[in-house]
Amino acid sequence: NAGVTQTPKFRILKIGQSMTLQCTQDMNHNYMYWYRQDPGMGLKLIYYSVGAGITDKGEVPNGYNVSRSTTEDFPLRLELAAPSQTSVYFCASSDMLKGQGREQYFGPGTRLTVT
């Protein structure tokens, strides 16, 4: 299993541009998440999904959109990029149905710079 994969690894955007960060998991997990990590800060939840077709806002959703058309994929869309969106973005997945802990499996991250 590849686990959670994210593309691209790095990206530089100009202010006002748009882009989609891709996230795919091959563990058949029902829950998926998007976080951003700023220097010296913990992970902040942007959006999450409890299954295909269901998404919900996290702590910092403004400026982002998500969709979940399949169990495997959970893309994050940035519209009208702003310098405040410069960050490292992590996608994660977990499976609650197995009844044990809620281990989140993280992807390797996408480092985004908006200039």
Add this chain to the structure above:
Amino acid sequence: QQQVKQSPQSLIVQKGGISIINCAYENTAFDYFPWYQQFPGKGPALLIAIRPDVSEKKEGRFTISFNKSAKQFSLHIMDSQPGDSATYFCAASYGQNFVFGPGTRLSVLP
């Protein structure tokens, strides 16, 4: 209520020493407390986790101590090794809602 506080911000320990990182939470609805380890350029990875019905959990050199009444929990790394040098995040969760602490950068000197 949703915040998880973590200290210290950074920690330097000699090889073989004990590393201790502390976290505190407010929301009593939290019922799962994981610790994540993150190496530079990598995503966080689960290290060890505890539920509030136990006061301590040990896995190898890593131990979580949990004080439910004080709403505090801590990570102890025994016999710290240079390979333990990383950033450590505590988190608190209820349902699928996770709140992370700001992280502690641990450096273990050889």
